[in-house]
Amino acid sequence: MTGRTVIAFIMLALALVAAPARAHKPSDSYLALKVAGQQVDGQWDIALRDLDFALNLDQNGDGELTWDEIRSQHEAIATYALARLALTSGAALCPIVAGEQLIDNHTDGAYTVLRFRATCPAGGAALGVSYRLFADLDPQHKGLVKLEHEGATSTAIFSPEAARKELLLRAPGKFTQFLDYVRHGVWHIWIGFDHILFLLALLLPAVMAPIAMKEAQTLRAAFIDVLKVVTAFTLAHSLTLTLAGLGVLSLPSRWVESTIAASVLLAAVNNIVPLFRGRRPLAAFVFGLIHGFGFAGVLADLGLPQGSLVLSLAGFNVGVELGQLAIVALFLPLAFLTRRTWFYRQLMTTGSVVIALIAAVWLFERVFDMKLLPV
Known part of the structure; x- marks a missing residue:
């Protein structure tokens, strides 16, 4: 692999990360289904920014959604969403009737909360779910579904x-449930762009030898440096994720999200003006404690089955670590191969400035509860 090829590959990888980074995370919705006999009660949290893109909720075009604008579109929202959801029991369709709509705030913005009820003609061993929300508009959209039954x-x-999936109404096996939450953990570290940018900003100096050292940085030395940072970050966020997931400790989500944005900002500035002075693992641990609460906020949206609370929490944590390791495994060899190039020097400076600017916008938005970016 030539140096230019490696550089092009890294630039492509950064573009893929940076493009959606402005939006904090890609499009998700949260669908909770509670089955009791033939009745299914549902609650569907859908991001207003996504609905605005699909339905043009901002009728006066001023860039701000008001309660009156949203309320006047309740019927359109319900019609649009429920036309893209189907529930079945066996071969029989379960008719869905829309209920009330509310507004709720998630860590990434305001969501409409659509409640509905479905009645299945006959009870079965599974509930079929067909989910096509935003399928024609956003191929990256994900629907996170939680099913409760007895x-x-x-x-x-x-x-x-x-x-389309068939969700069993009986309790899934412990191993299946564990794997489900592993998948959730992997997915959420990959879409947690603030977490990714924090980690990458801390890792950028790992392949650069200190100025005082005359010998070139070795891959082994870079690996040890990365290992220290990643281990510190992992230990810290695993600790607070576990405590928050078990309900032992909690912090206000706005404070957590603001501090996470500040951590990204400081990690990026450190690559331009040394702040941590050789203590990047310590910084990774301190801020990792806060990032753990951020992961816990995501997990709260999914919900944890009380019958296997610890196992599901462990699965989610394992998934986060696997997703994190995949990012590091991609970063380290490519960074090491390009460490002496003009591109990597620009990445350390200009790239860090870009990360710092994005983080500064996030910080302002989260502290003052305002939106600066049009997403």
């Missing part, structure tokens, strides 16, 4: 490529 909880992720 105290048992199961989860699933829907996408345009996996739009």
Whole structure:
């Protein structure tokens, strides 16, 4: 692999990360289904920014959604969403009737909360779910579904490529449930762009030898440096994720999200003006404690089955670590191969400035609860 090829590959990878980074995370919705006999009660949290793109909710075009604008479109929202959801029991369709709509705030913005009820002609061993929300508009959209039945909880992720699933009403096996939450953990570290940018900003100096050292940086030395940072980050966020997931400790989500944005900003500035001075692992640990609460906020949206609370929490944590390791495994060899190039020097400076600017916008938005970016 030539140096130019490696550089082009890294630039492509950064473009893929940076493009959606402005939006904090890609499009998700949260669908909760509670089955009792032939009745299914549902609650569907859908991001208003996504609905605005699909239905043009901002009728006066001023860039701000008001309660009156949203309320006047309740029928259109329900019609649009429920036309893209189908529930079945066996071969029989379960008719869905829309209920009330509310507004709720998630960590990435305001969501409409659509409640509905469905009645299945006959009870069965599984509930069929066909999910096509935004499939024609956003191929990256994911639907995170939680099904409750007689105290048992199961989860699933829907996408345009996996739009139909049969969700068993009986409690899933422990191993199946564990794997479900592993998948959730992997997915959420990959869409947690603030977490990714924090980690990458801390790792950028790993392949650069200190100025005082005359010998070139070795891959082994770079690996040890990366290992220290990643281990510190992992230990910290695993600790607080576990405590928050078990309900032992909690912090206000706005404070958590603001501090996460500040951590990205400081990690990027450190690559331009040394702030941590050789203590990047310590910084990774300190800020990793806060990032753990951020992961816990995502997990709260999914819900944890009380019958296997610890196992599901462990699965989600394992998924986060696997997703994180995949990012590091891609970053380290490519960074090491390009460490002496003009591109990598620009990445350390200009790239860090770009990350710092994005993080500064996130910080302002989260502290003052305002939107600066048109997403």
